[in-house]
Amino acid sequence: MSFKKGNRMQPSPPKLPLTPEEKQRLKASKVKLNDIALMELSELAFYLQTSIERAQYLRGLAEFQSVPSIGPKVSERVVQMGFYSLDDIKQTSGEELINRWEEQCGYWEDPCLEDSFRCIVHYANHPTSERTWFDFTDERKHYREQNGYPATRPTVSWKDIFNKTR
Template sequence: MGTPKLPLTDGERKRLREAKIKLAEVTNYSPAQLSVSLNVPENRANTLIALVQFQNVPSIGPKLAYNLVELGFYSLEQIKSGGESGAQLVERLERLHGVWMDPCVEDVMRLAVHHASHPGSDKQWWDFTTERKAYREQYGYPADRPSKAWHELRK
């Protein structure tokens, strides 16, 4: 995995350097430990740890890692124990944002669910495209799915 991208303030970045903590090593710390090192609230430390953990999954980048945190997940174990499918996760994300997401976002959500149950898997998001298409062909989308597309938010 490459170096994770985190939404750090200048102060947080400086305190990480002072504590000699590399971004990729953030998951080696508990939220309490990281909170002290960065002088941030524990929930902020927990979010940063989650973002790194999710970005360690092949083909999950910073934005999709943040989407998982938005859905209330701070670890792959929480995704696993939550029992939701990738389809359910993307449907929740769409309701949260009020727009329908690019179909590949569902592929990434399916990937996250897979990796939560199969740590160390080398599957990528595109390995779930056929599964998503078959599922949507059979079940479609919820009746209350937002009608506006994600890319219309930028306009």
């Protein structure tokens, strides 16, 4: 999720669910989407003319999308679990996050989501890392071979849920 600018890689702008009014306010204030992840909440709320809660939500989405290979859907899931910054997530683990997410949504997920969660936690603790989510597949497989899944894991898979809705 980056683009080349000169000889160095620049992160792509985050994909955020901004209203047309919010987009206009950011443009008028000369705030770039890539700046949102680093802004103070009060400053972002001021520029957007919105609540601190809305600013926190948007900044959280932007911050998690700043992690190499993490897009808007994974970022949304992390925020839905109540994490709004990389600092919030440092003390957890990818396996804790996937267990929590699966319990919250009521079905088990594609294993790649656990790899993505592992990537986010790793990046929170190693911010200069350029590892991407697929660099964590072997780690996840090894962990699951040794530890399995919790007994409380949902029995329905994401495939079952989404195939029924089509």
